[in-house]
Amino acid sequence: MSDPETPGGAPRPVIGISTYRQTANWGDWRHIPADLLPADYANSVEKAGGVPVLLPPLASEEAARIALSRVDGLLIAGGADINPARYGQEPDPHVTFWQDDRDAWEMWLLAEADHQRLPTLGICRGMQMMAVAAGGSLVQHLPDVVGHSGHGGTEAGYSSTDVTVDESGRLAGLVAEHLTVPSHHHQAVDEHPGFRVTAQDADGVTQAIEADGDRFSVGVQWHPETADDLGVFQGLVAAARERAARRG
Secondary structure (H helix, E strand, C coil), rough: CCCEEEEHCCCCCCCEEEEEEEEEEEECCEEEEEECHHHHHHHHHHHCEEEEEHHHHHHHCHHHHHHHCCCCCCEECCEEEEHHHHHHHCCCCCCECCHHHHHHHHHHHHHHHHCCCEEEEEEHHHHHHHHHHHCCCEHHHHHHCCCCCCCCCCCCEEEEEEEECCCCCCHCCCCCCCCEEEECCCCECCCCCCCEEEEEECCCCCEEEEEEECCCCEEECCCCCHCCHHHHHHHHHHHHHHHHHHHC
């Protein structure tokens, strides 16, 4: 029986999502190493018509190759800062924590996704990792550049940022030209070889990047998984579905 949520009865594509690995507490368990991800990511992929599969940080390039050979699309999720050594810089005083195992895993995932031409979406840190993996760099502490901390969230969670989308980009077919988005970041993409900027905010901060060509390779700086905004997830799932159909 075909899935009624999938247009034309096509199989629902499988989307791999990168995760955190850190200690956590739940029930009677305390300080247990765990593979974690806010459920909003998987829920958004499912609502967009995909089947989410979590990809915990593993310790080899071969594992990334095997994992991505079994999925139809890749989502690099948000999280901690990237080690500045990955883009040839010393840490800013505001950059005090990173996860080298996750950095390495996502670098391998992105390299393999490029090799397989796998549809890829990066969210917040995920967009930043896409730029770094391509040989780019980051603004390590955005308030030092824009003069305020409005991008960095609030005590209640996320702050709001007004974004303008370039009408000529792929993203313009997925979201409105002007939108207010949930933000929670103190860093931003600086250099981004192989990508072009397709959304910015009033401060000139890069809010979205896209690779040229027909492959879906999009990063957004905001957190669409926390809002009622499925556009970018639907774009990823549609591209993954098309790729799965071509593979037969």
